[in-house]
Amino acid sequence: MINISNLQKHFVSKEANVHAVNDVSINIGDGEIYGIIGYSGAGKSTLVRCINFLEYPDSGSISIKDFGTITSENGVLYKVDGENRTRLKEKDLRKLRRSIGMIFQLFNLLDRSTVFDNVAYPLKYTGLSKEEITEKVDNLLALVDLSEKRDSYPSQLSGGQKQRVAIARALANDPKILLSDEATSALDPDATESILKLLKDLNRKLGLTIVIITHEMAVIKQIADRVAVMEDGKVVEEGEVYEVFSNPQANITKRFVESSSGLEKINKLIESRTIELSNNASQRLIKLTFTKDSVGEALISKVSRDYNVDISIVLANVDIVAENALGGIIADISGDPDKVREALEYIASNGVRVEAIER
Ligand SMILES: Nc1ncnc2c1ncn2[C@@H]1O[C@H](COP(=O)(O)OP(=O)(O)O)[C@@H](O)[C@H]1O
Numbered sequence: 001m002i003n004i005s006n007l008q009k010h011f012v013s014k015e016a017n018v019h020a021v022n023d024v025s026i027n028i029g030d031g032e033i034y035g036i037i038g039y040s041g042a043g044k045s046t047l048v049r050c051i052n053f054l055e056y057p058d059s060g061s062i063s064i065k066d067f068g069t070i071t072s073e074n075g076v077l078y079k080v081d082g083e084n085r086t087r088l089k090e091k092d093l094r095k096l097r098r099s100i101g102m103i104f105q106l107f108n109l110l111d112r113s114t115v116f117d118n119v120a121y122p123l124k125y126t127g128l129s130k131e132e133i134t135e136k137v138d139n140l141l142a143l144v145d146l147s148e149k150r151d152s153y154p155s156q157l158s159g160g161q162k163q164r165v166a167i168a169r170a171l172a173n174d175p176k177i178l179l180s181d182e183a184t185s186a187l188d189p190d191a192t193e194s195i196l197k198l199l200k201d202l203n204r205k206l207g208l209t210i211v212i213i214t215h216e217m218a219v220i221k222q223i224a225d226r227v228a229v230m231e232d233g234k235v236v237e238e239g240e241v242y243e244v245f246s247n248p249q250a251n252i253t254k255r256f257v258e259s260s261s262g263l264e265k266i267n268k269l270i271e272s273r274t275i276e277l278s279n280n281a282s283q284r285l286i287k288l289t290f291t292k293d294s295v296g297e298a299l300i301s302k303v304s305r306d307y308n309v310d311i312s313i314v315l316a317n318v319d320i321v322a323e324n325a326l327g328g329i330i331a332d333i334s335g336d337p338d339k340v341r342e343a344l345e346y347i348a349s350n351g352v353r354v355e356a357i358e359r
């Protein structure tokens, strides 16, 4: 649906020269919910703003289904048709932007307009009659479950309701793609949950391709199919959400996974000496990661019996990622050093990832 290749974007300011997007290539499938996660400043917003050319990339190309390929050379946009390359026309750019909806953290609603008028706004100058616009807006409000707020003003709505208005407005021109830039970051957990559920419903009902950028793991693990992890303008890791989060490779991905599971508390416990680590080979602190293909507690009790080792659980957590369980246990294991080693090997041979926690 969206193929991005070798995209680059710099910003030059008085203070610094920022390489906001550094050679990013990703393919986003038709009808997919694609997550992009990274900390603040990673380049996520710049990357998605390049998809609808709110930002012109310095170089690289973007292909969008039913529209074609646009390349940038030194910030000048060209439409590519086979061998031919022509300057992108303003008219084509407008058409492209209309086929891509976008929602933001702070909703960007018109405060002096009613909910109805906010949603109707993008339908101005589209040639639709007043009756057609009314019908369309009422349908969109029903779709986002906000019909009863039709004549309210944004100030009379909760954050979650404001985002529903913004979603309805973003869908006014029947886009095939919705870009979401931290759309739930200003919302409380309940509103976040309901907006994510709405996005998932829209994805299924309308076949809408959704690109969702966030700094929150909770968002990705709840609705994304695939994810790209961004750091310093680069995509450092990419793949199916469950695969990436059950076996993270990049350090930053590991940090996201740990912060969401709560297992990172172990580091604080060690720092505060609530947990003492010994250098003793007969006692070790280990982290076990159970994925959907491996089973938990039964294995631990079997191992402690069969190898005559003591395993005491310090922290444990089960996360639901992309609708599958992902479990983590931090445990203290002690016993005869050879038996401890054999026990850990046995656990690992059952599809559980075993990592030693160092002091
Ligand atoms: N218009 C701009 N002018 C100068 N620097 C910018 C501009 N937009 C973004 N940046 C810089 O580019 C980097 C990436 O920003 P951004 O894409 O907003 O990251 P994110 O959305 O991941 O927080 C940051 O260092 C930011 O300060």
Ligand SMILES: [Mg+2]
Binding pocket: 044, 045, 046, 181, 182
């Ligand atoms: Mg941003």
